[in-house]
């Protein structure tokens with residue numbers, strides 16, 4: 082999941098050993114890209130798969146391992162994951178956040194256990210087992226490793242989806258990260274909310290008209306946003322069928338202004354972090370923001386630090402060949418699926434933006450959602466089960482018969 086405020090200067094997680102019994106994670110302080118890439122090179126060699134590396138932006142390398150299908154002309158399956166993680170505050174952790182400590186219950190503690198090194202390794206192990214059994218799949222399968230998801234993906238997936246090398250992959254369907262589910266069910270995500278950031282109201286030249294100060298305008302803008310926030314919160318809390326991904330979240334994140342206690346400032350700024358579900362009409366929503374600014378007074382301007390207008394969602398209709406294969410395969414394993422809109426942003430939004438259906442799915446049930454949190458962990462049994470889940474899902478998807486537009 083994308084973490085929008087952090088810099089990239091933190092250790093990447095590395096899999097020192099991919100043995101299924103234990104996961105080892107190790108921080109690599111120097112040359113993090115190289116180390117992660119070296120690990121992936123070794124895996125590609127072991128799996129006997131060709132590996133392609135594309136430097137999408139300076140220093141941002143996307144790696145792709147390809148398992149060619151028996152009919153490579155057909156659209157391929159993408160297994161996507163990202164290699165970066167968010168920073169840790171070691172003092173808040175029970176165990177070293179990069180030691181992959183396994184406690185008596187089999188819970189493995191490490192940054193990235195849920196987000197999303199578990200999935201990366203599950204893809205790899207599932208492919209390893211399938212290959213060991215001599216299985217041949219009809220469609221080509223690509224394992225893609227992205228370096229910068231946690232800082233927004235702008236120099237990774239967002240740029241790469243428009244790269245000629247991406248088009249060459251001829252992707253028909255993609256799997257990417259999801260979230261843990263504390264209950265028995267598994268959550269699948271078919272769309273994401275759009276992040277809109279930093280919407281400063283600069284309430285004009287208040288110094289000359291004490292009646293109409295920047296601060297008053299600021300308060301009015303803040304009230305409009307917070308009233309809306311309360312309404313959305315109420316909507317979420319009073320409806321059984323809404324989840325966090327279905328409503329717009331608003332959080333005031335920064336307020337700036339003022340020079341001295343006896344000087345009325347000429348301008349003041351406020352910033353909000355907005356996450357908007359794909360069901361909201363974004364043009365209408367921006368009109369609403371304009372209206373709030375107008376109501377607060379003259380000379381109020383706003384801007385967006387990030388504004389995503391893409392509202393593609395992936396079909397979860399039973400007549401969709403990809404979804405029906407995905408859901409039917411899960412059913413054969415007695416898995417219950419809960420369909421949701423992802424409450425934050427992942428690289429899937431860039432994949433969907435170029436028209437490729439993508440499902441966000443990290444096979445973790447009976448697990449509290451701890452991504453980006455202190456003491457992130459995953460139980461080894463859940464982790465191991467996930468390998469068998471992908472071992473069924475990957476061939477099922479790669480053997481979806483040719484679609485009408487592929488004939």
Ligand SMILES: [Zn+2]
Pocket residue numbers: 082083163196197230258
């Ligand atoms: Zn993630």
